[in-house]
Amino acid sequence: xxxxxxxWWGVGASVLLVALxxxxxxxxxxxxxxEVLVACARAIVQLVVVGALLGVxxxxxxxxxxxxxxxxxxxxxxxxxxxRGAGVPGAQGIATIAIAAGTAVTLGxxxxxQVIDDHPRVLVPVGGMVVSAATRGTSVALLRMAEEAxxxxxxxxxxxxxxxxxxxxxxxxxxSALRAALVTDVDAVRTVGLISLPGAMTGLLLAGVxxxxxxxxxxxxxxxxLAAVTVAAGVAGRLAVARLFDSAQRLLATDGS
Amino acid sequence: xxxxxxxTVVRGGTTVLDTVSAAFxxxxxxxxxxxxxxxxxxxxxxxxxxLEPTSGRVLxxxxxxxxxxxxxxxRRVGLxxxxxxxxxxxxxxxxxxxxxxxxxxxxxxxxxxxxxxVALDRSTADLSGGEAQRLCLARALAVGxxxxxxxxxxxxxxxxxxxxxxxxxxxxxxxxxxxxxxxxDLRQARRLADDxxxxxxxxVIETGPAAESRYLKGAS
Numbered sequence: 001x002x003x004x005x006x007x008w009w010g011v012g013a014s015v016l017l018v019a020l021x022x023x024x025x026x027x028x029x030x031x032x033x034x035e036v037l038v039a040c041a042r043a044i045v046q047l048v049v050v051g052a053l054l055g056v057x058x059x060x061x062x063x064x065x066x067x068x069x070x071x072x073x074x075x076x077x078x079x080x081x082x083x084r085g086a087g088v089p090g091a092q093g094i095a096t097i098a099i100a101a102g103t104a105v106t107l108g109x110x111x112x113x114q115v116i117d118d119h120p121r122v123l124v125p126v127g128g129m130v131v132s133a134a135t136r137g138t139s140v141a142l143l144r145m146a147e148e149a150x151x152x153x154x155x156x157x158x159x160x161x162x163x164x165x166x167x168x169x170x171x172x173x174x175x176s177a178l179r180a181a182l183v184t185d186v187d188a189v190r191t192v193g194l195i196s197l198p199g200a201m202t203g204l205l206l207a208g209v210x211x212x213x214x215x216x217x218x219x220x221x222x223x224x225x226l227a228a229v230t231v232a233a234g235v236a237g238r239l240a241v242a243r244l245f246d247s248a249q250r251l252l253a254t255d256g257s
Numbered sequence: 258x259x260x261x262x263x264x265t266v267v268r269g270g271t272t273v274l275d276t277v278s279a280a281f282x283x284x285x286x287x288x289x290x291x292x293x294x295x296x297x298x299x300x301x302x303x304x305x306x307x308l309e310p311t312s313g314r315v316l317x318x319x320x321x322x323x324x325x326x327x328x329x330x331x332r333r334v335g336l337x338x339x340x341x342x343x344x345x346x347x348x349x350x351x352x353x354x355x356x357x358x359x360x361x362x363x364x365x366x367x368x369x370x371x372x373x374x375v376a377l378d379r380s381t382a383d384l385s386g387g388e389a390q391r392l393c394l395a396r397a398l399a400v401g402x403x404x405x406x407x408x409x410x411x412x413x414x415x416x417x418x419x420x421x422x423x424x425x426x427x428x429x430x431x432x433x434x435x436x437x438x439x440x441x442d443l444r445q446a447r448r449l450a451d452d453x454x455x456x457x458x459x460x461v462i463e464t465g466p467a468a469e470s471r472y473l474k475g476a477s
Contacts, residue, residue: 158342158393161305162355162400163332172344248306248327 005206058121066120070107070127074100077135085142085240087149087254094239095138102134102232103127106224115220129200129221130228137181137229138236144177145240149254156251166245174237181233182226189222198222258283258404258435259304259334264313266299266459273299275459276313281404286426286436288450288467290443295456297439298339301406304437305336335402340413341389344396348384349377351392355400363399371395372425387418391425404435411445423449447473 006014018040025032057065078096085091107123107130110116116126149156152173159169192198197205200221204214244252259281266274274296281287281304289297302308303315306322315322322330332355345351352364359367364377373391375384384392390410397405407426411419427449430436440446446453447467455463455472463472 154338154340154342155344157307158336158338158344159354160307161331161336161338162396163328164355165328248309248323249331250307250309 054124057124061120063118063120063123066118066123066127069120069124070103070131073128073131074103074134077131077138081135081138081142081236084139085146085236087146088142088240089243089252089254091142091146091240094236094243095135095142097239098138098141098232098236099131099134101235102137102228102230103130105231106130106134106228109227110220110224126221126224130224133185133225133228134232137185137233140181140184141177141233141236142240144180145174145237145244146254148173148177149244149251153251160249160251166249166251167241169249170241170244170251174241178233178237182229185226185229189226192218192222258318259437260316260319261300261303261310262314262316264303264310264315266296266303266308267311268299272459274303274310274456277456277459277461279454279461279464281435281437282452283403283435284433285451286430286438286449287452287454288446288473289437289439289454289456290441290446290470290472291456291462293441294458296459297441297456298408300456301336301408301437301439304406305331305334307336332400333403334406335397335400335404336406337390337393337397337408337410339409341386341393343381343384343389343392346381347377348375348379348381348392351381352396352399354396359399367395367398368392370398370425370429372421372428385418386414387421390414390418390422394422394425394429398429402434404437405429407436407438407440409439409441412441419445443473443475 077099081095082092111118116122156169198218201214201218261277261279264277344354349364353359371391371394411422450467453467453470
């Protein structure tokens with residue numbers, strides 16, 4: 001067994017950390033005791049279930065099983081990002097399509113160029129990283145698009161009044177939403193290794209892989225995350241613009257007024 | 258040139274305009290006056306098709322607005338909003354929003370029509386409120402509209418800046434441009450307008466020459 005992986009006894013002992021957290025929460029009267037306990041209990045149950053499912057998936061479900069898993073993640077991500085951008089009409093559908101596009105392009109390229117293996121043991125965790133990056137990008141993009149549709153209405157209507165079509169009138173606002181969606185991940189790339197060791201690399205180091213080998217994986221993961229965020233946020237932005245205007249090129253009221 | 262025929266607008270259960278009929282003839286400045294909440298700005302938005310009537314028709318050259326390509330229509334019917342909305346970082350870039358091919362010479366000419374003496378590379382962030390509003394006027398003129406819709410164009414400005422904008426509007430109308438001026442400032446309406454349409458709670462209560470308007474006389 002890999003010495004870096006804690007035993008079940010060790011996991012049990014780590015509950016002490018939960019106890020420490022709860023003790024501090026109680027002492028500071030944060031009113032979060034119940035939430036912390038429920039979250040920790042949920043996390044254990046969720047992880048045990050996921051671990052068991054992944055075991056079955058890796059051993060016997062093959063490529064179709066792995067793809068089904070990725071699709072399920074896309075649907076869940078679409079739900080999360082869609083709620084975030086609720087101010088945009090049809091946000092749920094837009095988010096799901098955007099995340100699916102970001103995931104398909106990124107994973108597809110990696111597999112087609114044989115950068116990664118198409119084995120479930122690779123596709124599922126890598127797919128998870130891609131879907132969560134695409135979800136993050138889509139969430140921010142849609143949230144900002146919805147905000148811009150309210151706060152930028154005067155500017156948008158000033159451009160419409162000059163005879164610009166809706167998509168062109170909204171373009172500066174869409175760009176600002178996309179910048180917001182990308183900036184966190186660009187910053188993460190800029191500071192990688194300096195502020196924190198990224199997850200994939202940490203995992204490989206813990207598993208005993210040589211550091212210079214581990215960074216190869218990390219480099220791919222970073223480009224992959226950037227691409228997934230950019231494609232997903234870009235698709236979400238374009239689709240959202242189309243839904244924000246009617247056929248007479250009018251910005252729809254999205255704030256309930 | 259622009260006209261409303263039995264136009265009703267209901268928004269959120271409230272009747273904002275109630276069977277309004279009015280004409281805005283070519284080559285004249287028509288003021289839309291009335292107390293706040295009378296439906297003046299709603300009427301203006303109808304004329305640029307930024308809003309659709311619940312019932313009734315809006316006509317441009319005797320044809321209903323939906324029969325025009327909406328982008329073409331909005332180029333022919335210009336709109337200047339209440340508070341100045343500057344869109345780009347420099348004066349020239351702002352003038353080019355609706356007409357990207359605008360040459361520096363044409364831009365200078367537009368600025369002078371709008372009574373604005375600023376450099377083309379001047380940062381729009383440094384403009385005063387009155388200068389910004391005249392830039393918005395010049396930007397609206399850049400696409401070559403036949404009629405200008407002015408939504409309380411001086412209400413966000415101080416008295417001096419308001420006067421400067423008023424002089425420009427009055428010169429443009431004297432040059433033959435048609436204008437529809439929404440204003441709650443009755444004196445301004447009297448100074449600028451040839452005709453007036455007075456609204457109260459969504460209904461037309463008076464139309465006719467501004468000089469003979471009983472409503473506008475209340476201003477003196």
